[in-house]
Amino acid sequence: MFRTLSRAQLTKVVMKLGERSKTDAAILYIEGIANPKIVKEVIRRMEKIDTDDVSETGIIEQWIEDSFLSPFPQIQHTERPDRCKAALLQGRVTILLDNTPFALIVPVTFGQLFHTPEDYYERWILTTLIRVLRYIAAFISVFLPGLYISLVSYQPGMIPTALTLSIASTRDGVPFPATIEALLMSITMELLREAGLRLPKPIGQTVGVVGGLVIGDAAVTAGVVSPIMVIVIALTAIATFSIPSYSMAISLRILRFAIIFAAALFGIYGLIMVYIMVNVHFVNLKSFGVPYSAPYGPLIPRDMKDIVLKVPTMFLRERPRMLQPQDKIRLNRRKKKGGQ
Numbered sequence: 132m133f134r135t136l137s138r139a140q141l142t143k144v145v146m147k148l149g150e151r152s153k154t155d156a157a158i159l160y161i162e163g164i165a166n167p168k169i170v171k172e173v174i175r176r177m178e179k180i181d182t183d184d185v186s187e188t189g190i191i192e193q194w195i196e197d198s199f200l201s202p203f204p205q206i207q208h209t210e211r212p213d214r215c216k217a218a219l220l221q222g223r224v225t226i227l228l229d230n231t232p233f234a235l236i237v238p239v240t241f242g243q244l245f246h247t248p249e250d251y252y253e254r255w256i257l258t259t260l261i262r263v264l265r266y267i268a269a270f271i272s273v274f275l276p277g278l279y280i281s282l283v284s285y286q287p288g289m290i291p292t293a294l295t296l297s298i299a300s301t302r303d304g305v306p307f308p309a310t311i312e313a314l315l316m317s318i319t320m321e322l323l324r325e326a327g328l329r330l331p332k333p334i335g336q337t338v339g340v341v342g343g344l345v346i347g348d349a350a351v352t353a354g355v356v357s358p359i360m361v362i363v364i365a366l367t368a369i370a371t372f373s374i375p376s377y378s379m380a381i382s383l384r385i386l387r388f389a390i391i392f393a394a395a396l397f398g399i400y401g402l403i404m405v406y407i408m409v410n411v412h413f414v415n416l417k418s419f420g421v422p423y424s425a426p427y428g429p430l431i432p433r434d435m436k437d438i439v440l441k442v443p444t445m446f447l448r449e450r451p452r453m454l455q456p457q458d459k460i461r462l463n464r465r466k467k468k469g470g471q
Contacts, residue, residue, distance in 0.1 A: 140161045140163050141159065141160075141161055141162075142162045145157050146158070146174075146178070148177070148185040148228070149180075149182060149183060149184045150181070150182070152183065152184040152186065154185050154186070154229050155228075155229040156185070156227065156228050156229070157226070157227045158173055158174060158225075159215075159219060159227065160225070161219050161220065161222075163457055164220070164221075164450070164457055165222045165224060165454075165456065168455075169419050169421075170224060172419050172420065173195070173224050173237060176195035177191070177226075180195070188208055188226065188228050188235050189208070189233075191226060192204075192206045192235060195237075197417050197418055197419070198416060201412065201416055202386065203379070203382045203413075203423070204378035204379060204382065205238075205239060205417075205423065206236070206237050206239055206418070207236040207239045207376070207378075208234065208235050208236070208378070209234055209236065214236070214248050215234050217248065218236045222450050222451070222454040222455075222457075222458075223236055223237060237419050238417075238419040238420065239418050239421075240418065240424070241413065241423055241424060242426075242439070244375075244378070244379040245262065245266065245269070245374070245376070245379070246262075246375070251444070255441050259441050262440070262441065264373065266439060267370075268370035268374065269373075269383060271367060272368075272370040272371040272383055272384070273386050273390060274387075275366060275367050275370070276313045276317065276364065276367055276387060276390075276391050276394075277387070277391050277394035278394070278402065279309065279313070280309045280313055280391060281394040281401070283302075284309050284394075284398065289399075298357075298359055305356065305357050307356070310391065312357065313391055315350075316356060316360055317364060317367075317388070319346055320364055320367075321384070323338065324368075326338055326342075343365070347361045347365070367387070371384060390402055390406075393405045410424075413428070421453055426438060426451075426452075426453055431452050431453055433449060433452055434451050437451075448460065448461055449461055
């Protein structure tokens with residue numbers, strides 16, 4: 132079924148996927164670093180793939196992910212060799228497939244999907260600031276429309292009086308409630324985004340920007356939506372683009388619609404209820420045996436050095452403990468201690 136080819140510490144397990152296509156696939160890991168249990172689990176799940184053709188890594192992802200019912204990606208896919216190399220050195224496993232430029236990285240956690248390779252090429256202060264901004268952007272992209280609906284429709288007393296009067300004046304003459312406004316504008320933004328992806332790149336960017344401006348201005352002029360709602364949806368769309376993982380961005384966009392409906396039904400209590408349910412789902416979700424919410428659930432303080440905050444590189448002495456690597460030391464400090 133497969134054969135193992137080793138060179139130095141990098142180990143490659145080659146497999147044939149697809150009963151008819153017989154596409155070559157390779158499982159890469161560094162022997163002596165990667166957890167053998169994770170490697171065996173990856174091989175076991177790959178051997179269970181039973182289909183005629185495996186033409187892209189997305190098909191592998193659907194077969195080997197832990198929970199197909201979860202909206203959140205449990206496997207990271209990338210085209211960048213430097214990201215794969217960094218993942219291998221952390222103790223993760225990479226899956227390659229013939230005739231496709233995409234690679235899969237397992238296991239994955241929620242925090243890892245907010246990282247980029249450039250985070251490690253810049254100074255730690257700048258990287259930390261950018262990561263904090265990404266998490267703020269994720270919060271805005273998910274909760275801002277629902278928060279606006281809940282405050283305007285159910286809890287206007289929580290808004291400052293001057294702002295309440297300003298919002299009321301901009302909504303004068305609008306025939307729809309805030310929920311319908313948010314759904315109309317959100318669906319319009321999703322249609323523009325999808326249309327921009329299907330068009331040639333120069334035209335697609337123009338359609339996305341100009342289409343959003345024209346439709347937003349026309350909707351406000353016609354009195355269909357309020358100007359404040361256009362601002363809310365525009366901020367939400369901009370925040371979505373700040374998320375580096377495309378799969379995670381899509382998941383958060385799906386979650387946004389769930390929060391809009393919950394806020395429309397129960398106000399801020401519905402928003403909080405959905406937030407609690409998502410956190411419960413996070414702590415129960417795993418990726419190849421690694422908790423999706425690690426290092427926060429379960430709590431692993433040593434791994435917090437490189438999640439939201441990033442300490443200077445010389446202090447990242449250990450590999451992520453959540454992966455349980457065989458070689459836990461990242462920096463070669465043992466030789467120095469032995470020499471002394």
